Amino acid sequence: MTTPESVVRALAEPARLRAFAAVVLGAGTLADVATASGLKVKDAGTALRKLHEAGLVEGEPARPADLKPLAATLTEAMPADGLAPFIRGDKLVSLPVAHERRRKILEHVAAYAFTARTYYEEKEINERLAAWCDGGEVDHVTIRRYLVDLGLLERGGGMYQAQPLPM
Known part of the structure; x- marks a missing residue:
């Protein structure tokens, strides 16, 4: 389950933050994420895996997960x-x-x-x-x-x- 705390934890690591930004800006393949983020392919792959586990990235090619339910929860709280x-x-x-x-x-x-x-x-x-x-x-x-x-x-x-x- 994606929570505000899990989002912060996942994005607190600079490589994951850069990889997530690359995905949000349209990079979907591992090579595209590595190029857009300036990460080595291995580091981009690790970051994408962790982002997927955190529920922030989904699918192949990678795309941002639907975070609207999380945003609604935050808005209510x-x-x-x-x-x-x-x-x-x-x-x-x-x-x-x-x-x-x-x-x-x-x-x-x-x-x-x-x-x-x-x-x-x-x-x-x-x-x-x-x-x-x-x-x-x-x-x-x-x-x-x-x-x-x-x-x-x-x-x-x-x-x-x-x-x-x-x-």
């Missing part, structure tokens, strides 16, 4: 409205530096992590935000602090209340 570089599915990857964009990202997280006008103990806030931050560059404490600073969470008496998002 990536939120719209400029959030894609920062959010993957239900994971916060990083935060932008620009204030307005950061606010938009944090509003997205707050909308999916909390219910407006609901009270939460700090432990539950931390657990919900930690799940969003798992594997990302930002920790849940920083996110909690930003949410409070932006008024998306109110803190008082040892409890937090999620605030309604602005329209």
Whole structure:
């Protein structure tokens, strides 16, 4: 099965990337791929075999595989409205530096992590935000602090209340 990770792994090796580019540009035979990519025939053959195994190249003569299902999967997993570089599915990857964009990202997280006008103990806030931050560059404490600073969470008496998002 072709996944984003398998595509990146397959194309991370320079010879495979050059061979794949040659195929995409129309080279189909081993000799054509070697010539177009500047690779030795043996190296072009190895690269084509690995690309075929990765599901990026198919057939004889070689042609790019249909990657539309993979593209559709990526599109579904990536939120719209400029959030894609920062959010993957239900994971916060990083935060932008620009204030307005950061606010938009944090509003997205707050909308999916909390219910407006609901009270939460700090432990539950931390657990919900930690799940969003798992594997990302930002920790849940920083996110909690930003949410409070932006008024998306109110803190008082040892409890937090999620605030309604602005329209």
